[in-house]
Amino acid sequence: MSDRITVGHLYAGRVTPGILRKNQTGEIANAPTKPFAEVLESNLLKLSNHAAKRLEQRGIELKSEQMKQIGSALDKAAAKGAKESLILMQDMAFIVNVKNRTVVTAMDSESMKDNVFTQIDSAVIIS
Numbered sequence: 001m002s003d004r005i006t007v008g009h010l011y012a013g014r015v016t017p018g019i020l021r022k023n024q025t026g027e028i029a030n031a032p033t034k035p036f037a038e039v040l041e042s043n044l045l046k047l048s049n050h051a052a053k054r055l056e057q058r059g060i061e062l063k064s065e066q067m068k069q070i071g072s073a074l075d076k077a078a079a080k081g082a083k084e085s086l087i088l089m090q091d092m093a094f095i096v097n098v099k100n101r102t103v104v105t106a107m108d109s110e111s112m113k114d115n116v117f118t119q120i121d122s123a124v125i126i127s
Helices: 036-043 049-057 064-079
Strands: 020-022 028-030 084-089 092-097 102-108 122-126
Touching: 049 102, 064 084, 064 092, 064 122
Parallel strands: 084 122
Antiparallel strands: 020 028, 084 092, 092 102
């Protein structure tokens, strides 16, 4: 019963990369990192089926630079503890599930007129 409990024991396999801890000989060793596929998956911006349909119906084409901007806005919302966020960019609006990094729906300027946005807890405006 003299074993110490460390963060690595409490959250086995989910230690943040770059955090150092001591191994059994007392030397500092790198913590295990997440598999590459898991890191890649957690950083991607996904589109729900509904959002993909809305983008197609409304003729909205997102370029890679715009996807990066939405991803950056998502990171800012996540840093503030947001769960469902409205992202306004140029003449478009996106409702995004922050935790899942998923665009739930998308609107163009015409669809936004006289619209009420519900079930959001934050808004990010991209200039």
